[in-house]
Amino acid sequence: MILNDHETMPREELRALQLERLQKLVARVYDKVPYYRGKMDEAGVKPEDIRVLEDIRHLPFTTKEDLRQNYPFGLFTVPMDDIVRLHASSGTTGKPTVVGYTKEDIKLWAGLMARSLSAAGVTSKDIIQNAYGYGLFTGGLGAHYGAEELGATVIPISGGQTKRQITIMRDFGSTVLLSTPSYAMNLAEVMIESGVDPAALPLRVGVFGAEPWSEGMRHDLEKRLRIKAIDIYGLSEIIGPGVAVECIEEQNGLHIFEDHFLPEIVDQNTFEPLPIGETGELVFTTLTKTAFPVIRYRTKDISRLNATPCSCGRTMLRMPKVSGRTDDMLIIRGVNVFPSQIEQVLMSIEGVEPHYLIIVDRQGAMDTMEVQVEVSENIFSDEIKDMVSITKHIQADIKDLIGSTCKITLVEPKTIKRSEGKAQRVIDKRKI
Numbered sequence: 001m002i003l004n005d006h007e008t009m010p011r012e013e014l015r016a017l018q019l020e021r022l023q024k025l026v027a028r029v030y031d032k033v034p035y036y037r038g039k040m041d042e043a044g045v046k047p048e049d050i051r052v053l054e055d056i057r058h059l060p061f062t063t064k065e066d067l068r069q070n071y072p073f074g075l076f077t078v079p080m081d082d083i084v085r086l087h088a089s090s091g092t093t094g095k096p097t098v099v100g101y102t103k104e105d106i107k108l109w110a111g112l113m114a115r116s117l118s119a120a121g122v123t124s125k126d127i128i129q130n131a132y133g134y135g136l137f138t139g140g141l142g143a144h145y146g147a148e149e150l151g152a153t154v155i156p157i158s159g160g161q162t163k164r165q166i167t168i169m170r171d172f173g174s175t176v177l178l179s180t181p182s183y184a185m186n187l188a189e190v191m192i193e194s195g196v197d198p199a200a201l202p203l204r205v206g207v208f209g210a211e212p213w214s215e216g217m218r219h220d221l222e223k224r225l226r227i228k229a230i231d232i233y234g235l236s237e238i239i240g241p242g243v244a245v246e247c248i249e250e251q252n253g254l255h256i257f258e259d260h261f262l263p264e265i266v267d268q269n270t271f272e273p274l275p276i277g278e279t280g281e282l283v284f285t286t287l288t289k290t291a292f293p294v295i296r297y298r299t300k301d302i303s304r305l306n307a308t309p310c311s312c313g314r315t316m317l318r319m320p321k322v323s324g325r326t327d328d329m330l331i332i333r334g335v336n337v338f339p340s341q342i343e344q345v346l347m348s349i350e351g352v353e354p355h356y357l358i359i360v361d362r363q364g365a366m367d368t369m370e371v372q373v374e375v376s377e378n379i380f381s382d383e384i385k386d387m388v389s390i391t392k393h394i395q396a397d398i399k400d401l402i403g404s405t406c407k408i409t410l411v412e413p414k415t416i417k418r419s420e421g422k423a424q425r426v427i428d429k430r431k432i
């Protein structure tokens with residue numbers, strides 16, 4: 001593992017670097033982007049008001065709505081001639097959000113992804129199977145450039161064609177898998193079905209992200225694929241993958257690359273900044289990106305900041321696994337619950353498979369929740385009483401979590417749709 005100087009910088013020095021970068025950034029966007037200038041004028045704040053890092057709280061937030069209003073290129077700070085790449089979010093709700101990169105941004109991103117892979121224990125000797133989707137999604141190309149920057153061998157296979165993935169993994173001797181955790185689970189399952197023993201393959205590390213996943217899912221993936229499973233986080237609006245990553249030494253919280261992204265946690269409802277250690281919405285300011293810098297971007301992701309020193313030597317703050325997004329949070333009879341918490345319950349029960357679907361509906365004024373979940377082949381063909389006992393077990397554990405009883409439907413193995421990218425875990429019929 002090669003540590004970059006910034007990754008181990010004493011915190012005081014890091015804060016000084018952040019302030020210097022923040023001041024430059026704010027002056028630049030004020031000067032270049034009329035929309036940002038307008039918002040800052042409205043809030044009564046000028047670039048010279050940023051004297052210490054904490055002054056960031058005076059700056060207005062940026063939200064997905066701001067990006068939509070400026071669709072497609074309105075928040076770029078450079079002429080289109082300097083933009084060398086565009087990516088966009090899928091835009092399932094409303095217009096997609098478009099992000100642009102200059103040559104320098106692409107270099108920066110490749111460096112950060114290389115740094116992330118290195119933290120995950122990947123080296124130039126590795127053969128990386130990159131099963132993140134290539135295209136407008138930032139996962140594929142983002143990881144690709146990082147893998148090349150590290151000097152590893154990259155197989156740009158993209159997502160899908162699962163049988164082919166397995167043949168290539170075996171024939172090319174892939175040592176690292178990059179994919180969403182749900183797709184890695186799909187791969188693991190098809191591998192066993194095709195008679196390929198994961199233990200006989202050289203695969204040793206998985207770098208998984210782009211969707212929430214529980215500790216239970218990590219444990220299961222590590223066991224099935226005989227690998228170390230590392231969590232990587234990022235979002236297109238900030239740069240793509242490579243904003244934060246776990247270190248292989250501790251696998252306990254993701255180090256945020258604070259020399260480039262300034263994190264804050266704000267209260268989900270009041271948006272007031274919260275002190276280190278408290279849980280709330282993650283907000284990021286990009287400190288060094290040129291084409292499309294964002295100030296105080298409200299991610300809607302829920303986490304917290306952790307300043308406990310890490311044995312890996314990085315001084316960068318950690319954030320625990322993102323449990324979910326505020327807009328994916330289910331409110332069941334007034335109780336907030338994330339699909340990943342349901343996943344954690346399911347994964348702790350013997351015989352339950354990591355394939356599930358949560359269906360939320362409303363009967364009259366009452367929210368209802370049904371969890372459809374697969375059980376292993378032998379349990380499904382077993383006696384009814386075992387099925388009943390598993391159902392009751394799941395029901396009781398979910399009741400402990402949310403305080404009310406929900407319907408559990410055990411379904412036959414392989415009936416829940418398998419993911420090839422980001423998994424859909426919830427169908428909310430209240431919204432249809």
Ligand code: DLL
Binds near residue numbers: 211232301
């Ligand atoms: O998912 C970037 C990415 C690609 C990250 C590959 C990691 C690996 P978007 O499509 O813009 O970008 O989606 C960003 O995905 O706001 C989170 O809600 C979620 N997300 C990303 N990584 C994680 C993670 C990419 N490790 C949105 N854990 C974010 C939980 C994650 N959620």
